[in-house]
Amino acid sequence: MPNRRSDEQVIAEPNTVAALLRERGLRVTPQRRAIFAAFEGGRAGHPSADEVYRRARSQLPELSRGTVYNTLNEFVSAGLLTVVSIGRVQLYDANTADHHHFRCRSCNRLYDVHPIGANKISLTDDFFMVEQTTVLLDGFCGECASPSAA
Amino acid sequence: MPNRRSDEQVIAEPNTVAALLRERGLRVTPQRRAIFAAFEGGRAGHPSADEVYRRARSQLPELSRGTVYNTLNEFVSAGLLTVVSIGRVQLYDANTADHHHFRCRSCNRLYDVHPIGANKISLTDDFFMVEQTTVLLDGFCGECASPSAA
DNA sequence: CTCCGTGCAAAGATTTTGCAGGAAC
């Protein structure tokens, strides 16, 4: 994000969430802060809704599951998070930059795979033995001519 | 890697199903034939388990949902089908050849996208407006270094 | 003050599992 409005204080962490939410007309609440906080720190990973629930709850015990689901959906709509569907579970990813994922069939962990250049990805940072590649594109098909970029 | 470039010869006669099943030590039953038949014909598409259930049931009314789920899972394990996770729904695909998918955000339809050459795909057959690309690799990570046979 | 967001719990949707009888081999 190169262009940042610096007319005011640039307070770092907790404030950013609030700013992001307000920017999209969403209210700022302790619950939302706790939920967003579940993605911070190095070990954020790709938590499921339930994992987010557990993490956020350790910080805000009254938090309810429903709120977590609602909030995650709103964060996704707002572009703060993305979703990765793995089997029948949805995993949430706070890394909204362009990247892909590698899933280990053995330990089930989900790794980020970063693009290098236009259509290449780097698999050399770690040692990955790729057995299957799944590509899912989405957008608008011919019959549903898109409104957004015509 | 993929050599079967010819046609839709992948799906075939009732007899082939039996052969395929037997080949993997699976028993051949009317239920399994009906379930497999749900993928035959031009409009096979990418049915959900429930859609398979509906289709197969029209041909074998006593069929139960549980059997459909069990069977689909076995077919996937046996390599006869593959799964595409879209949100919290799993769609089954009888096309086991190397290919990808395009999902329309408007009509929700799932189209096949065929690879042309090593790392290219063709989007020109129809008119697709791609808004997002999701790539999911899977296999074994460094820590789980694992030979395919064990 | 006015709404939106939350908690709670129940409903929904999808998939899995346990068990006894029956079919496939």
Place this chain on the structure above:
DNA sequence: GTTCCTGCAAAATCTTTGCACGGAG
């Protein structure tokens, strides 16, 4: 005759929804 498959139904998962209260703006 064994063994695996099936039907049925209940359970397990994961997610959404309805409603009244309380906090954010």
